[in-house]
Amino acid sequence: MNPNSTAKETYLDAMGVAEKGLAKAPSWLRELRRDGASRFAEIGFPTPRDEAWKYTDVTPIVQTEFKPVAEDVNGIDPARLEGFWFENLPSHRLVFVNGHYSEKLSTPGAWPKGVTVMSLAEALRDKAHRLEPYLGHYVPEKIHGFAALNTALFTDGAYVHLGRGTRLAKPIHLLYVSAGAADPLLSQPRNLVVAEENSQAVLIENYVAVGEASYFTNALTEVVVGPHAVIEHYRLQEESAKAYHIGGLHAHLDRDGRFTAHGIDLGGRLVRNDLRSVLDAEGAECHLNGLYVIGGRQHVDNYTHIDHAKPRGTSREFYKGVLDGRSRAVFHGRVVVRPDAQHTDAQQVNNNLLLSRDAEADTKPQLEIYADDVKCSHGATVGQLDPDALFYLRSRAVDEAAARDLLTYAFARDVLSRLRLEPVRAQLERNLAAKLRVTALHQAKEVFQ
Structure with missing residues (x-):
């Protein structure tokens, strides 16, 4: 059966x-x-x-x-x-x-x-x-x-x-x-x-x-x-x-x-x-921020749907992912602007960082606009660590493994910086640092501040 x-x-x-x-x-x-x-x-x-x-x-x-x-x-x-x-x-x-x-x-x-x-x-x-x-x-x-x-x-x-x-x-x-x-x-x-x-x-x-x-x-x-x-x-x-x-x-x-x-x-x-x-x-405002940090064979799928049904609405969507091992992430972000939703302002971004050749990110930003007086944009990236940034840290006596961890930490921390509650942000930064094997958290902050 x-x-x-x-x-x-x-x-x-x-x-x-x-x-x-x-x-x-x-x-x-x-x-x-x-x-x-x-x-x-x-x-x-x-x-x-x-x-x-x-x-x-x-x-x-x-x-x-x-x-x-x-x-x-x-x-x-x-x-x-x-x-x-x-x-x-x-x-x-x-x-x-x-x-x-x-x-x-x-x-x-x-x-x-x-x-x-x-x-x-x-x-x-x-x-x-x-x-x-x-x-x-x-x-x-x-x-x-x-x-x-x-x-x-x-x-x-x-x-x-x-x-x-x-x-x-x-x-x-x-x-x-x-x-x-x-x-x-x-x-x-x-x-x-x-x-x-x-x-x-x-x-x-x-x-x-x-x-x-x-x-x-x-x-x-x-x-x-x-x-x-x-x-x-x-x-x-x-x-x-x-x-x-x-x-x-x-x-x-x-x-x-x-x-x-x-x-x-x-x-x-x-x-x-x-x-x-x-x-x-009218005037409704929505902010969606997301971060997924996964490895091994983990699978995380984020499906978002923002429906601008009335005029003068604002939405901001900012998602980032860090993938290692054989993990897989999916992002499907759909923004719908209905005919009556004039003067809508919507932005959507999804960025993914692959730390392994076996990791996979599938991203699909999607705009459906049925009004003519709007300001909407979307974008998505899937890539690896910037070799120039790695070279910069190596030239300052940071070994390769630490340099990779610090750059990865900085990439992910961009989302955590949007969390308004400082104690929540601080604990998640510590959890993130541990997950990314960044042992010197103060060193990361000194480098990227």
């Missing part, structure tokens, strides 16, 4: 079981679940025959029998999480273990008036009426099967609601920890962020692992940016080297709303990120 068909039937059976447990759920939630199940039954898993998945084969995910995780979070010692927090960064900390909220491990602190932050499971139980206008409304109806799978089977995640005019002084740090087990585990976090008019917050969505087990994270986040609201979102993916990670981030921007997303990929065996942003009112 076709493994794709077998896996599909397994998940459809799980959806049938899950639906029986929704008898007391609100009708709109039951309908949302059924729509996800119907969509998954219709299309199943994406394949390379799908244009948006042309270079990414998810067969390893399909052929592995991942098991949903029961809510059991008592086995992790809080001390094991200390290395995942950012030094000198006070934050509201919410911890999820294998996709389930852990009250024991979380330290959210006090919330200002007008701010609601809780686990999604708790919100659906106690405040379902507040989620109904938003949950599931911003994921495209014709999206791929993994998003449909999440919609049909998600169990927990984070719910963040910022009332009108509220501003959080400290970032919200959502730490998603995968803890290994004998069987390959499946977790499907679902996050909903609603920022009403003139509200502001910083959100850190952090995926890490305790141990090196094989598991599958299928995550989905919806962000609603109201008029004049500001949301800065950090997605930091440092999964196990044996992990599979499929992530979706879907943002909807209202008039003069501002959304900034930073996506950093350092871990995972096979990773796919879908980032879609709709600028649905």
